[in-house]
Amino acid sequence: MGKPTGFLEFDRHDRAYAPIKERVEHYKEFVIPLKDDELKTQGSRCMDCGIPYCHNGCPVMNIIPEFNDLTYHGDMKAALEVLHSTNNFPEFTGRICPAPCEASCTLNIDDHPVTIKTIECAIIDRGWAEGWVKPRIPKTHTDKTVAIIGAGPAGMACAQQLARAGHRVTLFEKNTHAGGLLRYGIPDFKLDKSIIDRRLGQMQTEGVDFRPNTCIGVDVSVAKLMEDFDAIVLSGGAEKPRDLPIPGRELNGVHFALEFLTQQNRRNGNETFAETDILAAGKNVLVIGGGDTGSDCVGTSVRQGAVSVTQIEILPKPPTKENKLTTWPNWPQKLRTSSSHEEGCTRDWNVVTKAFVGDANGNLKAAKCMRVEWKPDDKGQFQMSEIAGSEFEIPCERAFLAMGFVHPVHEGLVNDLGVAKDGRGNVAADTENYQTSNPKVFAAGDMRRGQSLVVWAIREGRQAARAVDEFLMGSTELPR
Amino acid sequence: MKASGLPDSQGLYDPALEHDNCGVGFICHIKNQASHEIVRQGLQILVNMDHRGAVGADPLAGDGAGIIMQIPHELLSEECAKLGFKLPAPGEYAVGQVFLPRDEAARNACLKAFDAVVPSEGQELLGWRDVPVDNSCLGESVKPAEPVMRQVFIKKGAAIADEAAFERKLYVIRKRVHHAVWDSVADGSHANFYMPSLSSRTIVYKGMVLSGNLAVYYQDLRDPRCKSALALAHQRFSTNTFPSWELAQPFRYLCHNGEINTVRGNINWMAARKATMSSAILGEDLDKLWPLIGDGASDSATFDNALELLVAGGYSLSHAMMMMIPEAWDSNPLMDADRRAFYEYHAALMEPWDGPAAVCFTDGRQIGATLDRNGLRPARYVVTDDDFVIMGSEVGVLPIPERKIVKKWRLQPGKMFLIDLIEGRIIDDAELKAGLAKSKPYQKWLNETQIKVEDLPPENPAMAPDHDTMLDAQQAFGYTQEDLKHFIKPMTLTGQDPIGSMGRDTPIAVLSDRPKMLFDYFSQNFAQVTNPPIDPIREELVMSLVSLIGPRPNLLAPDDAGSKKRLEVRSPILGNLDLEKIRHIENHVDRAFKTATLSMCYPADQGATGMEAALEKLFAKAEEVVRDGFNIIILSDRCLDADHIAIPSLLATAGVHHHLIRTGMRTSVGLVVETGEARRVHDFCLLGGYGAEAINPYLALDTITDMADELDDISVEDAHKRYIKAISKGMLKVFSKMGISTFQSYCGAQIFDAIGLNAEFIERFFTKTASKVGGIGIHQVAEETVRRHREAYGDNPLLAKHLEVGGELAWRQRGETHAWTPETISLLQHAVRKGDRETYRKYEAAMNAHDKQFKNLRGLFKLKGTGKPVPLDEVEPIDKICKRFATGAMSFGSISWEAHTTMAIAMNRLGGKSNTGEGGEEAVRFKPMENGDSMRSAIKQVASGRFGVTAEYLVNADDIQIKMAQGAKPGEGGQLPGHKVDEWIARVRHSTPGVGLISPPPHHDIYSIEDLAQLIHDLKNVNPKARISVKLVSEVGVGTVAAGVSKAHADHVTISGFDGGTGASPLTSTQHAGSPWEIGLAETHQTLVLNKLRGRIAVQVDGGLRTARDVVVGALLGADEFGVATGALIAAGCLMMRKCHLNTCPVGIATQNPELRKLFPGEPAHVVNFFTFLSEEMRKLMAELGFRTVNEMIGRSDCIEMNDAIDHWKTNGLDFSRLLHRPNVGAEVAVYNTETQDHGLEHALDNGLIVEAKNAIENGTPVKISVELINVNRTFGAMLSGRVAMKYGKAGLPEDTIYIDAVGTAGQSLGAWLSPGITIDLKGDANDYVGKGLSGGRIVIRPTDDSPLIAEDNIIVGNTCLYGATLGEAFIRGVAGERFAVRNSGAKTVVEGVGDHGCEYMTGGIVVVLGHTGRNFAAGMSGGVAYVLDEAGDFETRCNLAQVDLEPIAAEEEKMEAEAQGGDLEGHGRVNVEHDMTRYDAQRLKNLIEKHLHYTGSARARMILKNWDAMLPKFVKVMPVDYRRALQEMQAKNNAAEHVGVNTSVGD
Secondary structure (H helix, E strand, O other): OOOOOHHHHOOOOOOEEOOHHHHOOOOOOOEEOOOHHHHHHHHHOOOOOOOOHHHHHOOOOOOHHHHHHHHHOOOHHHHHHHHHOOOOOHHHHHHHOOOHHHHHOHHHHHOOOOOHHHHHHHHHHHHHHHOOOOOOOOOOOOOOEEEEEOOOHHHHHHHHHHHHOOOEEEEEOOOOOOOOHHHHOOOOOOOOOHHHHHHHHHHHHHOEEEEOOOOEOOOEOHHHHHHHOOEEEEOOOOOEEOOOOOOOOOOEOEEEHHHHHHHHHHHHOOOOOOOOOOOOOOOEEEEEOOOHHHHHHHHHHHHHOOOEEEEEOOOOOOOOOOOHHHHOOOOOOOOOOOHHHHOOOEEEOOEEEEEEEEOOOOEEEEEEEEEEEEEEOOOOOEEEEEOOOOOEEEEOOEEEEOOOEEEOOOOOHHHHHOOOEOOOOOEOOOOOOOEOOOOOEEEOOHHHHOOOOHHHHHHHHHHHHHHHHHHHHOOOOOOO | OOOOOOOOOEOOEOHHHOOEEEEEEEEEEOOOOOEHHHHHHHHHHHHHOHHHOOEOOOOOOEOOEEEEEEOOHHHHHHHHHHHOOOOOOOOOEEEEEEEEOOOHHHHHHHHHHHHHHHHHOOOEEEEEEEOOEOHHHOOOOOHHHOOEEEEEEEEOOOOOOOHHHHHHHHHHHHHHHHHHHHHHOOOOHHHHOEEEEEEOOEEEEEEOOOHHHHHHHEHHHHOOOOOEOEEEEEEEEEOOOOOOHHHOOOOOOEEEEEOOOOHHHHHHHHHHOOOOOOOOOOOOHHHHHOOOOOOOOOHHHHHHHHHHHHHHOOOOHHHHHHHHOOOOOOOOOOOOHHHHHHHHHHHHHOOOOOOOEEEEEEOOOEEEEEEOOOOOOOOEEEEEOOOEEEEEOOOOOOOOOHHHEEEEEEOOOOOEEEEEOOOOEEEOHHHHHHHHHHOOOHHHHHHHHEEEHHHOOOOOOOOOOOHHHHHHHHHHOOOEHHHHHHHHHHHHHHOOOOEEOOOOOOOOHHHOOOOOOHHHHEEEOOOOOOOOOOOOOOOHHHOEOOEEEOOOOOOOOOOOHHHOOEEEEOOOEOOHHHHHHHHOHHHOHHHOOOEEEEEOEEEHHHOHHHHHHHHHHHHHHHHHHHHOOOOEEEEEOOOOEOOEEEOOHHHHHHHHHHHHHHOOOHHHOEEEEEOOOOOOHHHHHHHHHOOOOEEEOHHHHHHHHHOHHHOOOOOHHHHHHHHHHHHHHHHHHHHHHOOOOEHHHHOOOOOEEEEEEOHHHHHHHOOOOEEEEEEEOHHHHHHHHHHHHHHHHOOOOHHHHOOEOOOOOOOOOOOOOOOOOHHHHHHHHHHHHHOOHHHHHHHHHHHHOOOOOOOOHHHHEEEOOOOOOOOHHHOOOHHHHHOOEEEEEOOEOOEOHHHHHHHHHHHHHHOOEEEOOOOOOOHHHHOOOOOOOOOOOOEEEEOOOOOOOOHHHHHOOOEEEEEOOOOOOOOOOOEEOHHHOOHHHHHHHOOOOOOOEEOOOOOOOOOOHHHHHHHHHHHHHHOOOOEEEEEEEOOOOHHHHHHHHHHOOOOEEEEEOOOOOOOOEEHHHHHHEOOOHHHHHHHHHHHHHHOOOHHHOEEEEEOOOOOHHHHHHHHHOOOOEEEOOHHHHHHOOOOOOOOHHHOOOOOOOOOOOHHHHOOOOOOHHHHHHHHHHHHHHHHHHHHHHOOOOHHHHOOOHHHEEEOOOOOOOOHHHEOOOOOOOOOOOOOOOOOOOOOOOOOOHHHOOHHHHHHHOHHHHHHOOOEEEEEEEOOOOOOOOHHHHHHHHHHHHHHOOOOOOEEEEEEEEEOOOOOOOOOOOEEEEEEEEEOOOOOOOOEEEEEEEEOOOOOOOOHHHOEEEOOOOOOOOOEEEEEEOOEEOOOOOOOOEEEEEEEOOOOOOOOOOOEEEEEEEOOOOOOOEOOOOOEEEEEEEOOOOOHHHHEOOOOEEEEEOOHHHHHHHHHHHOHHHHHOHHHHHHHOOOOOHHHHHHHHHHHHHHHHOOHHHHHHHHOHHHHHHHEEEEEEHHHHHHHHHHHHHHHHHHHOOOOOOOOO
16 A cells, blocks of 8 residues: 555655746646656555544545555556545545645645645546546436535535436526536636536536526525425525625725636636626735635736735734644644745735725725734633734725625525524534425535535535435435 | 352353363383382372462362372272172272262262162172261362262173273263263252262372372372372362362373363364264263263363273274374374374364373373373473383472482473383383374275365366456455455465554444444454463474365274275365365265255345344255265355345354254264355454365455456466465464464364354354353344345445445544544644643543444443542542553564653653563663653563563563463564664664564463463562563453462453554454453453452453543453553554554654654653543542542442443344343452462572572672572572672673582472573473573583483473573583573573474574484574584474574684684684674584583583584584574674774674
8 A cells, every 4th residue: 555665765746836927927727737657656655544634634535545555556547436436526626625634644744745635636637638537327217306506516516416316406506607616716727617617517417407597586486496396405605705894895996805706707707797897907906814715816816917916814924834743633723825825915914904095086095904913811712902003004906805704695595495594694404414494405515514615515515415315215325 | 061169150250261270290110010109109299299289269279189090909998898898809890989969869869870870781889988088178168069979889790891891881881870960950969979980990089179188188098008000190270269179180081281272162073973973892882971071071071071982982092192182293294104194094083182281191001191292281201210100290299319210201292101001111102103003004094085175186167257246246245445455465465464553443343333244243262371372383383274074984983994085175275176176076086975055145035034044944955965965065155146145154154063063963064165255364264163174265266366467477376376375374373373283173163252242143053152242143143244235236336336445454434433533543642742631531522432333342331330429539649540550561672762761751750650562671771860750661571572581671670561462462472573673672682683583472481370370480589579460361261361360379460452552463363353351351350259369469451441431441340450552652642553563653653763763752741641631530530430449449340331322233232241240259358459469489499599699699709509409499599680680780790609509300490580690500400491581690400420311311401491591501411391492592502402493483692402303493593593413414304494594514614714813712712702603603612512511511512522523514503594694784884894993793
């Protein structure tokens, strides 16, 4: 299994990026895959741990040691089978997953984890290139009908699993194309949209009935839905962004991050959109929020031709290196620098935005900020306080709010269905049954758990599919 | 039937599990001159072997002693005359020794039975005599069980032709009376009825008396008229303290010192013969004898029963003994053809009764002894010039002047020794066996009847199916990905049973939510203490896989030989071709065989409920085909498909086997299993163990065919062969763990415990297998099978292309549950590193969580406590609790210095104990560190390899732990691969860097319980302050072993669960040997309490203790102390990589790689935090449950109940009532460790030595001491050595500072761990274990000046001398027994002949043998050199050449070199000569022989030196290959170093 001494013999060597100068000129992917022999060597570094922490760290429970070993031995076809047995869409996670598996890799205790994500991506890319990925059409059908609402990664995974189990699956999507945030949130330079399309083609053949441009509650009534389908899965995501209700919020040039990112994705995909253009070209851009969405705004702004990009975060700057002894194998808080950051961006921490300042025309011209500090209270909880006299201004003509999402949109579908919500405003359902307060209605993905990673969405979609299958049939062979 | 005096089965205690061992000896007059003196001396032998027996809680109650002798006619006839009846001439009457019930009515019933039976068998009952006894010498515990002692006299009937016929008739009478009594009374009042003997030649006096009191109790024995020409006496050491009179020995024909490991199978096979057995001699009397074997008696008694039948059936005593305990003939090229044919012929008649055995036997006319094939018991004899022969477990048991002794020898492995008193001569092994071997044309019979499968004409083997069909079948048979990855593939590539590391932390099968294989419900038994495991690799010569398939000949028709054909296979694992040969055998070999293939499959639509009926149908069919004349049955599951479910092959096999035994038809037919299910070694062992004579694993073979392209360049055919070889080797290992050496005796021996199967199921299909906690039955077993089948042929997408992941060997999300998971490990590590109690509590909560998954038996417990909680502050403090903790035994070598010292420092800070493991300890660690910490391990382990076990090591211990077994691999030795032995480790272990080290499976000084008592005594002598601990592994019967251990004076016993950790172990062992500690601990506690032995001994439990709750459960089930190994290791950073065996541990624990060691993240504080948190949680739990101290908790199993809330389809059948049983004993009986053992050290002669050597010890002033020794003076010199080591460490005193002049016969362990500066110069002889652990002293042994013996032709020291010696010298003028210098790592010695297995596992030192060597010399020898004088030129045939080369001694070159160096070599030459083992051989050899002459005056040495030039070429140098390579490498390094002016010495 692997090579017992591989990790002692070979250093970690990961995919490289195209030079910044080149890549910021376009919206195409710029990651350079490893060569076959490099890939094998990297696969050989896997130690086949007695406890594969990666396998636990991976939300879809990818059986990582096995596919690492098969990669090392050059059997990519078998590796793909292993990979597909746990993950419907490894080409997505192989590109945009933050890879908690690598954080929990045993070799990460010494900062040199196996390049699991790279290997995953190489396996599936090879599979598509070789034509190994085929539709899996069920031999028989149950004639049970399932409606899945929301064609993001959770809905797609759920639909694919249920279609393969022989159910009649209809996948509703309010946008023009399926894919959810994969398509409309994540920039093309990180995930080329053709990669989603070929997957959708496979699903189509497997029997998934796509209904794009269909908004439940608007185009189809909730009552009709309940009547037509034996089970319904809500996978609409957590689309309600966290707002920043400060003076000047209404100024021109202050946008939610997703408004900006979605528009660019539509533009790239030759879709039309009704809103006015939100462009960073020639502007000073302020990104508020230090997460991945913020980072995507940075990369997109750079590509559009921003004069400057600044990203601020209210939390303190995390350590550049975590204390492995007390964090590993968990996902550590640490400073992460994305490819977008490398492309040109100023980052700042412990900064709170107090107001936006506009010019006479109501156009944004700066943000008023203050420094904050974080101290533990008597219960040990960190509390923020503003540092008196630390006010400063950041000149900017565009500000993107990338501070996360609070919960799913309640208006329309969720309220119409009347399903119960949890304390955070998500649709309430547990991870055993994924069943909402309405027995035939299920919820999965961000809609149920709140904003999270694509890989969690896939997991929830798969597991919800199992729950639905069991609900419909009394038993199920779909894996958890 | 159970022997009287033993308690009934209760709780986990089962009287059937008792063991015994002993001392045995006889004296006889070769010319048959009877005298009272012989009887007296027979009794004296007993007294002088008193230390081989044991005394329990009652000081007057021994374990039993007895004597068998010729009938004292003079005494009896005079006494009978007084009673009013006259005895006829000797030979014309018989006397029966009878134990009668005390209850008069019951006694009368017995007497009536005689009245009825004796006349009906045509004999005359002459009368009864009350045997005069004096029971004042009996212990109080024994008196209530004392029978009424009478003798019955029976006159030979007129119709009886001769003495042999009379003896046969007496046998029939005895059996009939016995049956009559036992059948008539069902209420147990017969319990005291037993006939020790009924014979016209011999009589047995025995009872539960101390050996010295036998003649006090039986007044007959003191009567001068009591005369005999032979007296065979026996002193028992049993594992219990219960007074069972009939289990005292001798039995009617024999005394047995040893253990029959295969007794369950032997009993079954005897029963199975009923239909095929008939006897011309016994005629219709045979029918009166059934049941032949008294099931439930001791193994020795059972053996006696079988022997008696064979003798009655017409075999001579010696012939019968050879059948039952055959020599190792199968792979012995040295055996002559006739003898080999004799054994091979008889192999089909009877399976060996396998196990260590010294059996002394007599029928009153002949007396003799035989030894098991491996020579695992000592038996020494002397012949005197006035025609006496004295034989015993020890030499020196009678004070015979040396000048009268004309021969001193020993019984050798597999050999027999017979004295025919009628012929008046000794018949030695060669003559005796040659006579028997030539008496019949055995080879001719074999040629005509023994058919070998390999010789049959070829057939068409079945071809492997396509991949998808195969995948379905694999799934239906429960294959997982791990089967392919961890078992089948590696086995095919390497031909070895695969190795893994860390222990098992998955639930036992009955607790697993996944459908488990029926195989998983059984765990392998293994030998511990009462018998030794064997090394199947280094001692391969005793092992055999030969299997005979098909009908067995009539056991009692020795002469109808050639009539029955027998089918032989070299191995019970059949390839596809062999199977087809057997299936189609009908048309060959004169149509002697006819094979029926019976399907084990049934229609799938019948589901789980259909299996029971399908089994019944199968049984009926089997019976039918046997009646129809088929004599081979193939049980096959090849017809498995979507519509047909296969009954688990084990269930079908065991079921058919037992069904045919019950119908008496089993030996009429051979049983072959063709199954897709068997794939791991364990599976095959089970099938064989429950009756399959051969197994064809077609699906495993097809699987290999299917993976052909992954198998490098191996052809499919070779791949199949390698896999079969791997399975075969694995099976040998499993047999050998139990001390069984042949498949024939393993087959049907049922050497397994069941865990989680209910009693009804076991009794029906696996009759007499132990199963202690109930569990599932046929319906759940069927359900599991059906689930697998459904999944296999269903639509589960995960199974469309893949097997189940398994997840047993490595954690997997969709695999088996593990205790150690990413979650539990990270919580624990984060908690101890942050010092965060909250996180620790989360860890405990996650570890204890049993709501969804069960991890172990205790998960099903509910702790109800006393019902009266106590305030937390009243619970004893943490520091008191911590004293009860120990970490696991992990050697420096298996783990790194950093990890090892971290554990030690932490435990010393806590007041707990760390354990060295088997690898020595550097002296630097014995001194406290500057900061007050200490790296000294409080527990020093003594394991079978004895690495670094020196006097200095032992005196620096608080506890000395004898590792009998290890949870992860009980019954197996260890192996440290050469790449892990760096210079540092080699130094600590007294070995050579780069040379791999082997720990033998057994301790070669512990083959039985009295041997263990001896080792305990030895260690206690060296370090009287240390507690001596014995580590056992949980299995059914461990409690009785623990009771024996307590009686052997251990201060402490550890019961390990099967889930203990390991650095490297065959997966077969980690997964399938031993049982959960809950069962073993409860059995141990219950048995010790029941025996009133609990107070004397501290009980520790370990193996998978992980939380406070676990520890509390341990205390409630009876433990005083607790071992936490893996938990502590994880606190120190272990991640359960399970790569310990690969040296690639990424956290620097189980590795010696310097780069990886740098990554070790552990600190003592982490381990301290772990135990502190654990104790804190424990205190809270104790408060809740209502206990203030741990002592209050111990054994309170009434505070546990089964958790009723758990409702689960598999666990519902579990029944913990026996596990939670509390023995009903009075308040005065201790239930926890309250007292210390009496080791009797005050009797040691060393006390005197220490006084006399006071000046030497204190000031180094030389002293000379004279002493006389007899065999009861054991472990002479060890206590003195301990004193020297304490003061002077390893260096000891200057040479000869304490010089001891000794005369006589030394007891066992002479000069054990003798320290430098002490010389023992003994004139006389010595017993076993001379120079055990020799640590630098010198031992000289030579005959007395008045001895007429030729020293080099006579034995002078016993077995296993210089075992584990590390330094020092021994000069022995005479021959030594078996296993001379085993595991020697540094001593230099000269001896004049050695037995079998000389220099086994040796890693250093020099051995010179000036005479004959036995077989298997140098097996496993990886270091040191031996020089053997090979005058006959045949040494090569007796040397095991697997690891050594034989070289001539290069005289010329040496000489030139010597001359060239001139005086340099002479001057300080000796040091050089003895340190560079690659050169100077001749000079080194000569030096040693000169010394030998100097010290012993050896005539042989003088002759050799005188003819040096002629003799030198006859010497052979035995040079281990790896050792030479390592020395050359070091030399090359040194040479390079010398060039730059650095000088380091080479070798050791």
